[in-house]
Amino acid sequence: MPADQPTILATSGGVVAADRISWGVGPLTDLAVDLSGVEGRAPKVCFLGTACGDSPALVRDFYAAAQARGFHGSHLQLFTMPNVEDITAHLLEQDVVWVWGGSVAGLLAMWRLHRVDEAMRAAWEAGVVLTGVSAGSICWHVGGTTDSFGPTLRPITDGLGLLPFSNGVHYDSEEQRRPLFQSLVADGTLPTGYATDDGAGVLYQGSEMVGAYTERAGAGAYLVERDGDRAVETELDVIRL
Secondary structure, X not given: OOOOOOEEEEEOOOEEOOOOOOOEEOHHXXXXXXXXXXXXXXXXXXXXXXXXXXXXXXXXXXXXXXXXXXXXXXXXXXXXXXXXXXXXXXXXXXXXXXXXXXXXXXXXXXXXXOOHHHHXXXXXXXXXXXXXXXXXXXXXXXXXXXXXXXXXXXXEOOOXXXXXXXXXXXXXXXXXXXXXXXXXXXXXXXXXXXXXXXXXXXXXXXXXXXEEEEOOOOOOEEEEEEEOOEEEEEEOOOEEO
């Protein structure tokens, strides 16, 4: 059952520590699954580790976490070749698409090469819930800040643009993130955007931000807007999961 309208949950979280596996599914990812409206069967969740070069260890860890959570897991890999014949058809069969972090620049390049960008838009329009962390959050937006090019953060401005906003991730945990994101909004390099501390996420239905959530005490989400030649940051009300 698809969501009743295009839905994206963009996060700086969604995973938690686990005792017997490398990591587990966090409350933000559980929220994405809940938003899909699945009842009476295991939710179908497709994992993309493109931003980490489709690391086999990462894919293995996803399946362990999916099994522990009761998901019907699948994955889409692009290295060294796509593992499914029809990418669009595979994504349209899912309830949730979950995109991992890493290099958002590499992710976008590979997605466009294999037309995953078109497949993602089709899935989003069909009501498949899109979620992800870090690079898997920025990608849905116009752009954001990234370490894809080196340890000094730089802007990226060629995101998929499903959402007409910019996106700041790891807002409280990496010292370059907040000031750079604000300066890029202030000078017009990036449009108005939403930023998330580690453990927080913002929910969009259609192209409208409709809520902010946190799985970690003290984590926040923020609206950053341009006002003349400066950026104005407004802390959002968040719902603790």
